[in-house]
Amino acid sequence: MPHQNREKMxxxxxxxxxxxxxxxxxxxTDTLLESVIQVLKHSPLNVLRMPFWLMRxxxxxxxxxxxxxxxxxxxxxxxxCLLDYLREEKRKGRIIVLATAAHHSIARNVxxxxxxxxxxxxxxxxRNLKGKAKLQAIREQVGPCFVYAGxxxxxxxxxxxxxxxxxxxxxxxxxxxxxxxxxxxxxFPGASGGLGVWLRALRVHQWLxxxxxxxxxxxxxxxxxxxxxxxxxxxxxxxxxAASATYMVNDLWDLESDxxxxxxxxxxxxxxxxxxxxxxxxxxxxxxxALVLAWSVSNAFLLMLVLYLVLTxxxxxxxxxxxxxxxxxxxxxxxxxxxxxxxxxxxxxxxxLLAFSVFMFLSLALxxxxxxxxxLEGNGKAATRGRDYRVSDxxxxxxxxxxxxxxxxxxxxxxxxxxxxxxxxxxxxMLWLVALGLIYWLARLWVKTSRGEMHDDPVIYALKDxxxxxxxxxxxxxxLGAHFLVLxxxx
Numbered sequence: 001m002p003h004q005n006r007e008k009m010x011x012x013x014x015x016x017x018x019x020x021x022x023x024x025x026x027x028x029t030d031t032l033l034e035s036v037i038q039v040l041k042h043s044p045l046n047v048l049r050m051p052f053w054l055m056r057x058x059x060x061x062x063x064x065x066x067x068x069x070x071x072x073x074x075x076x077x078x079x080x081c082l083l084d085y086l087r088e089e090k091r092k093g094r095i096i097v098l099a100t101a102a103h104h105s106i107a108r109n110v111x112x113x114x115x116x117x118x119x120x121x122x123x124x125x126x127r128n129l130k131g132k133a134k135l136q137a138i139r140e141q142v143g144p145c146f147v148y149a150g151x152x153x154x155x156x157x158x159x160x161x162x163x164x165x166x167x168x169x170x171x172x173x174x175x176x177x178x179x180x181x182x183x184x185x186x187x188f189p190g191a192s193g194g195l196g197v198w199l200r201a202l203r204v205h206q207w208l209x210x211x212x213x214x215x216x217x218x219x220x221x222x223x224x225x226x227x228x229x230x231x232x233x234x235x236x237x238x239x240x241x242a243a244s245a246t247y248m249v250n251d252l253w254d255l256e257s258d259x260x261x262x263x264x265x266x267x268x269x270x271x272x273x274x275x276x277x278x279x280x281x282x283x284x285x286x287x288x289x290a291l292v293l294a295w296s297v298s299n300a301f302l303l304m305l306v307l308y309l310v311l312t313x314x315x316x317x318x319x320x321x322x323x324x325x326x327x328x329x330x331x332x333x334x335x336x337x338x339x340x341x342x343x344x345x346x347x348x349x350x351x352x353l354l355a356f357s358v359f360m361f362l363s364l365a366l367x368x369x370x371x372x373x374x375x376l377e378g379n380g381k382a383a384t385r386g387r388d389y390r391v392s393d394x395x396x397x398x399x400x401x402x403x404x405x406x407x408x409x410x411x412x413x414x415x416x417x418x419x420x421x422x423x424x425x426x427x428x429x430m431l432w433l434v435a436l437g438l439i440y441w442l443a444r445l446w447v448k449t450s451r452g453e454m455h456d457d458p459v460i461y462a463l464k465d466x467x468x469x470x471x472x473x474x475x476x477x478x479x480l481g482a483h484f485l486v487l488x489x490x491x
Contacts, residue, residue, distance in 0.1 A: 016145045016163045018089055019138055020117075022100035022110060024151040025168045026083075027076045028190065028272030031102045032062065037252055037276075038069035041317075059128040066103040073106075073113030075259040077272035082149070082168055082188050086116055097121065097142055101130035132157055147185055191273050201251070201268040201279065202244040202286070209459055210239045212334060212357075213341035218476075220347050221483055228345045231297060235344040238293035239337065242305055243312075245287035248279050250316040257387075262379060297344050304340040311336065323388040327365035334361035352415040359408035364458045366401030367445055370394060371454035378452060398450075405442040409435055430482035437475040441468060 023030050039046045046068065053064040090096055099121040100107050107122035121137045123129045129137055135158045138146060148158045149166035153174050159165045160181045167175055169190025178184070213236050214223075222228050251258065251269045258264040268274040287309075294305040312333060320326040335357045342349040372384060373391050383390045415421055416431045425431065444467060448454050454461055462468035 015094070016147050017095035017097055017118075017142050018086070018166070019097045019099045019142060019146050019148045019158075019162075020082075020086065020166075021148075021150040021155065021168075022098060022102050022107060025079075025149055026098070026110070027078050028169070028275075029077060030276055031071050031076070031106050032065065033276045034255060035065045035069040035071055035103075035106070037255065038071070039065055041253060042068060044317075057126070057128070058130075059123050059126050062103045062123050062128070066105045071106045071109060072256070073110040075256055076110065077259070077270070078114075079168065079188060083114070083116075085186060085188075090116055095119075095142075097138075097146075099129065099134055099138055101128060101134065130154060134158060135161055191271075197268050197273050198282070201248055201274055202282075203247045204240075204244070205460060206243060206247065206457075207236075207240040208463060209334070210236050210243065210337060212337040213239060213344065215338045215353070216342040216347045216349055217345060219350075219353060220345075222345065222347070231344055232341065234293055235297050235301060235341065238290045238297065238301075238305060239308070239340065241286045241290035241293070242309060245283040245290065246309065246312050246316065248283040248286075249313075252276060252279060253316060262375065301340065301344045304336070304343050308333065308336055308340065321388055323393070326387065327362060327369060330365040330368075331358050331361040334364075350415075350420070352411065352418065352421075356408055356411045356415065359404050359411060363401050363404035363408060363442060364445070366397055366404060367449050367454060367458040370397050370401060371449050371452075371458070373397070374449065374452045374454075398446075402446060405446070406439075408442070409438050412438060425482045426484055426486040427482050430478055430485070430487075433478050434475045434482075437471050437478070441471045441475075444468065444471075
């Protein structure tokens with residue numbers, strides 16, 4: 001097409017109504033998949049009904065899903081650059097139309113929230129508005145002269161019938177096919193979904209929590225046994241991959257509540273930077289690999305990993321919505337990691353260690369909840385979304401968290417005086433220095449929380465905080481010294 005003719009067609013096209021797709025275009029997410037997740041979240045038994053809904057055809061399936069779920073236009077992620085363009089065109093007096101294969105209830109919610117569209121075309125009454133069916137509806141309701149903004153290969157028939165095309169996060173080969181038939185009015189590249197974004201979704205930084213698996217190896221002073229170290233490395237990878245799979249599923253489960261959170265709304269799935277379907281595939285692959293690695297360690301360790309998955313799923317889907325039960329479950333999940341480490345290397349875990357870990361991680365879990373509530377209080381909000389916590393609960397949570405921290409220190413003090421400790425350590429009295437370190441470190445975390453300086457996860461904060469790193473390293477060094485050094489005889 002000659003350059004002057006192309007410029008002329010683009011100039012004409014800017015006067016034509018602009019028809020905009022929803023899923024993948026105006027919003028980077030898939031509202032149907034999000035609706036399915038909402039339906040399953042409302043009642044997991046709905047999975048048994050879905051095959052019957054599918055028998056009604058695509059439009060019937062969407063109708064059934066919409067009857068059990070409601071997508072709010074307020075919390076959906078939108079492509080800011082495209083929205084700015086649409087608002088500018090609207091100010092110029094251009095007609096803007098929303099045309100989507102999503103159910104009409106979702107389309108109406110989006111249109112009502114944005115206040116941009118002169119007309120809404122969507123799936124309803126047994127008519128699935130996708131591909132050629134969407135094109136027919138556009139011709140009926142808008143006319144033969146229009147510009148279409150879309151994102152996928154399925155939109156090619158509509159682009160070919162349009163005066164011009166607006167390409168939004170379109171694959172290179174699809175974009176080339178469109179360019180051969182119509183002029184391009186505007187192009188909007190998609191956000192990068194590279195390796196860094198996937199690592200964030202997998203929450204690789206959270207793998208550090210699984211270093212708790214090595215605690216039995218440390219307390220048994222078997223860290224020089226290369227065979228056990230190799231076993232623990234495989235066990236660590238298995239738990240980490242399983243945790244990543246559950247994190248991804250949990251993020252998909254909590255899309256709506258995450259989008260209402262000041263920081264969690266930036267997570268890869270909540271922000272729409274990663275597609276939901278690919279996330280499910282990656283999570284399934286990570287989980288399968290984790291189970292295979294766990295089985296290679298031992299059948300008993302595989303059972304521990306399955307127990308962890310059951311408990312963490314119960315936490316993510318049900319228990320985290322109940323006040324205090326969620327923090328108790330978190331403390332048990334941390335303690336379970338220590339037990340799993342014992343099973344992996346065939347070492348017994350002392351009751352002292354288990355009691356200490358329960359109180360310690362209960363305190364850290366309460367730090368996390370208090371940090372969230374302090375942030376909400378600073379933003380003028382009264383309660384969390386998706387969890388049964390209120391800012392007023394801080395009056396109870398502060399002393400409860402401090403009490404759990406001191407209980408952990410008391411248990412550690414009793415451990416120092418236990419006969420088995422006296423016989424196992426060369427200089428057990430040195431462990432009182434560790435007790436002082438625990439008091440300082442835990443108190444420091446609570447002070448930072450009260451100041452609003454705490455990260456959502458206290459473990460991650462501790463790893464980034466210089467004072468915490470120095471204190472923890474000093475405590476580990478003192479424990480090793482207390483075991484190997486014999487400094488004198490004490491009465």
